[in-house]
Amino acid sequence: MGRKLELSGKRFGRLTVIRENGKKNGRTAWLCKCDCGNYTTVQGSLLNTGKVISCGCFRKEQRKKAQRKNFNKDLLNKKIGKLTIVEYLGNDLWKCKCECGNYTTKKRSYLISHKNDKDYSCGCSRKKIDTSFIGRRFGRFTVVSYVGDAKWLCRCDCGNTSVVEKAKLLAGRSKSCGCLRDEERTIDITDKKFNHLTAICFDHVGDDKRHYWKFRCDCGNEIIAKKIYVMRGEVKSCGCISIAKEGSSEELEIKNYILSLNKNIKIEKTREILDGKEIDLYLPEYKLGIEYNGSMFHATVNSVYDNVDKLYHFNKFKLAKEKGVHLINIFDVDWESNKQKIKMYLKSLLTKNKVVYARKCALVHVDYETYKDFCNKYHLQGASRKGLSKYIYGLYYNNELISVMCFGNQRFVKNKEGYYELHRYCVKDGYTVVGGANKLHKYFERTHNVKQIVSYSDNDFFSGNIYNRLGYTFSGYTNPRYYWYLNGVELKREKCQLKYLKEMYKDIYNEALKENASNKEIYVMTKLNASQVYRSGNTKWLFNLREE
Numbered sequence: 084m085g086r087k088l089e090l091s092g093k094r095f096g097r098l099t100v101i102r103e104n105g106k107k108n109g110r111t112a113w114l115c116k117c118d119c120g121n122y123t124t125v126q127g128s129l130l131n132t133g134k135v136i137s138c139g140c141f142r143k144e145q146r147k148k149a150q151r152k153n154f155n156k157d158l159l160n161k162k163i164g165k166l167t168i169v170e171y172l173g174n175d176l177w178k179c180k181c182e183c184g185n186y187t188t189k190k191r192s193y194l195i196s197h198k199n200d201k202d203y204s205c206g207c208s209r210k211k212i213d214t215s216f217i218g219r220r221f222g223r224f225t226v227v228s229y230v231g232d233a234k235w236l237c238r239c240d241c242g243n244t245s246v247v248e249k250a251k252l253l254a255g256r257s258k259s260c261g262c263l264r265d266e267e268r269t270i271d272i273t274d275k276k277f278n279h280l281t282a283i284c285f286d287h288v289g290d291d292k293r294h295y296w297k298f299r300c301d302c303g304n305e306i307i308a309k310k311i312y313v314m315r316g317e318v319k320s321c322g323c324i325s326i327a328k329e330g331s332s333e334e335l336e337i338k339n340y341i342l343s344l345n346k347n348i349k350i351e352k353t354r355e356i357l358d359g360k361e362i363d364l365y366l367p368e369y370k371l372g373i374e375y376n377g378s379m380f381h382a383t384v385n386s387v388y389d390n391v392d393k394l395y396h397f398n399k400f401k402l403a404k405e406k407g408v409h410l411i412n413i414f415d416v417d418w419e420s421n422k423q424k425i426k427m428y429l430k431s432l433l434t435k436n437k438v439v440y441a442r443k444c445a446l447v448h449v450d451y452e453t454y455k456d457f458c459n460k461y462h463l464q465g466a467s468r469k470g471l472s473k474y475i476y477g478l479y480y481n482n483e484l485i486s487v488m489c490f491g492n493q494r495f496v497k498n499k500e501g502y503y504e505l506h507r508y509c510v511k512d513g514y515t516v517v518g519g520a521n522k523l524h525k526y527f528e529r530t531h532n533v534k535q536i537v538s539y540s541d542n543d544f545f546s547g548n549i550y551n552r553l554g555y556t557f558s559g560y561t562n563p564r565y566y567w568y569l570n571g572v573e574l575k576r577e578k579c580q581l582k583y584l585k586e587m588y589k590d591i592y593n594e595a596l597k598e599n600a601s602n603k604e605i606y607v608m609t610k611l612n613a614s615q616v617y618r619s620g621n622t623k624w625l626f627n628l629r630e631e
Contacts, residue, residue, distance in 0.1 A: 096136025152489040165201025181205035222258020255570035278319035334375045372410040378568035383612035400542045400619045410544045416573035441518035444478035462509040486510045488523035501534030536626040542619035555624040563620035569613040
């Protein structure tokens with residue numbers, strides 16, 4: 084046994100050892116007095132190795148020094164990757180010049196975390212400047228060239244030039260050098276006709292600073308609407324022409340597509356099925372209803388007409404389900420971005436496909452890239468992200484992939500063995516795989532210790548019948564999600580969180596603070612003239628194989 088060390092009277096940093104003081108964590112401990120006057124008990128090994136040199140006062144002093152450090156100068160003129168830091172802008176933001184000549188703004192935390200990244204830049208290292216943006220028109224602006232720091236040189240139709248942020252162009256906040264705003268305020272449209280509406284007189288200026296006018300429709304009704312919407316043609320009547328009688332042009336496009344599949348399909352507009360609520364396109368033979376929802380007319384906030392309740396589409400879906408009707412809600416943003424796959428889905432519901440039996444198919448494990456290409460081509464929602472879906476299986480018929488199903492761990496139940504989530508089931512266009520979903524699901528059950536599987540169906544498109552066939556039970560509905568509709572573009576609610584809005588629209592955000600707005604997100608977005616639109620929500624399904 085080694086000789087026991089005697090530490091009494093010795094100094095270690097700020098500590099002077101007084102005497103041995105029993106055991107601490109199984110090791111000899113010593114009572115020490117710190118230079119600050121406090122007493123503490125420390126293991127001898129920690130004293131000898133220098134890991135403890137005070138009662139804790141030294142660490143506190145260092146922390147205070149760090150807090151007093153002049154952080155608005157310490158990064159100035161330093162180079163991180165391809166960026167040279169040239170100016171502190173306040174609020175933890177730094178202006179940087181990239182080697183490519185562009186200027187960009189970065190947070191301190193981003194800069195420090197990339198201090199060893201030689202390729203860190205304004206973005207030029209990972210992507211080229213979007214030259215396709217040059218020449219695009221936004222109001223009276225024509226984009227001329229990129230000037231750096233996410234700003235573009237634009238030429239106004241009046242001849243002036245301005246440097247404008249790309250975000251403001253896309254959001255519709257910058258449409259001219261200022262001449263358009265001045266002209267719009269003074270233009271008198273009295274007695275002028277726009278489609279089915281004739282301007283009667285100016286009515287008021289709204290909270291959004293837009294001019295509202297009174298218009299007379301050809302049917303005799305009078306409405307008050309935003310002048311800009313009427314002049315752009317976004318509002319063409321009081322509602323009697325395009326919607327109630329003829330249907331919108333998009334409704335007619337969907338109707339004509341269905342008739343191209345089968346000209347004998349009966350399609351009607353009706354209020355008899357859903358207790359007075361209208362279905363734009365109803366196919367009685369299939370008990371299928373299709374609603375086309377223009378975002379500006381189905382908004383909960385900043386609608387063209389009356390704002391709808393946020394549960395409007397969900398309640399309509401639920402009522403239709405109770406009546407045995409499969410109701411599909413097609414929002415304009417989906418029709419614009421995903422038209423071909425929506426048509427593909429309608430085709431699968433209304434026409435006969437090539438029938439293949441699952442017992443004649445080979446079941447194989449599928450890699451993510453193969454699954455991704457397949458789902459992005461044939462599934463309405465596209466593929467789930469790579470880190471989410473860990474277990475992917477496919478059915479091959481004559482060496483051709485015709486169906487996939489993928490699972491992952493439950494997102495909201497962490498580190499619980501046996502709890503999984505079904506993310507996608509997808510079949511190739513033109514095929515019906517009899518027993519396909521059941522074969523893939525049973526294989527997953529056999530190869531995993533399944534206790535519970537959860538899944539969600541999108542109420543905008545799906546009735547969820549497949550889950551009943553697989554043995555799932557209904558578990559409830561999720562709260563409907565919303566998006567913001569701005570200048571014809573869908574903005575996901577995640578992109579409109581306050582942490583982003585106060586950076587992109589600082590002036591409006593500060594105005595919301597000054598006005599003490601109860602909902603700052605709604606305040607900022609309505610100032611941008613955006614409309615808040617709620618979808619139909621999701622249905623939650625549960626599959627329980629064995630009890631815990």
